[in-house]
Amino acid sequence: ATKEKPFITFVLGGPGSGKGTQCARIVETFGLTHLSAGDLLRREIASNSADGSTILSTIKEGKIVPSEITIKLLQKEMETCDSSKFLIDGFPRCEENRIAFEQIIGAEPNIVLFFDCPEEEMVKRVLNRNQGRVDDNIDTIKKRLKVFEALNRPVINYYSDKGKLYKINAVGTEDEIFKQVHPIFAVYEA
Template structure:
């Protein structure tokens, strides 16, 4: 099975993508991981992408698309779960063209649908360990000892960009950019909306139930 997993920032999309890929025996392909690997290997595309990232700029679609084309052509990408791609309508079109060329058509796009108010609530209570990077939440996943990481006993802090206004701005940008992508898949009869409210395991079960219908 070949699917795209979509969702707003803070929807838990990355976590679900890893779990679904494991369940399906498919490759989990995330743009962030691809960029990091290419940059570490100092490939031509990696060096090009790093020029933009190092200056705080978005990597242009043509660079991201080229990177994804190369990754999708590998033998292990016969089945995949795409995480973080496509983000724009241009990327969606490039993906469709690439998969047609490979003879590996997309089976579906699945949107983890979460109200903005829930996303803001999740983000604002988030805590990050300064030492090991473990993530907690004041309401949903509190540490055993306030302010201390359960894993490494490091200090927990709130991320600077997890203020309500910053999170709402991220969501505004997400909706503006992603709306055409959702329409793209809706028009092709490939979009499935999945309720993203609830515990991660509940959301996973909903996603897997929808996948069985494909």
């Protein structure tokens, strides 16, 4: 069966910038399908799949998992789910991820959200999270921040140049941040 053309939103921002939290709000209000690349990768580790050990060692180092692994997981979710409106959270993390997604999936995002948050706030949030993530320690957080600045910035700039980027001030209460996010999706409901 041919699927209708997907509506894809990429959700970008540094570690702890609030991507997952705001995606939950978007799902609640607008009913899109949330695909967190990090959650899909952590699920692979937990299921002891063939790629699990590669994924675990990469995440511990705050580095980026090979594109083909992440895209395979995203593709499977996109193909098996009924929805055609996706919030892809935490991906693409680098230009190579972005280009590989375009080639393999054959689609570009309709819009891109960027949660802009100062580093000290991101560090505070991640250290307070307490969900037992292997990468939520100060050494790995520093590495994640470096990788974000060096490799995710070019992706953000690419979508900004294409006029697809919505930059959101990620400091404030969850409600204050969602007030900025809401109108971006509300226009499609009209």
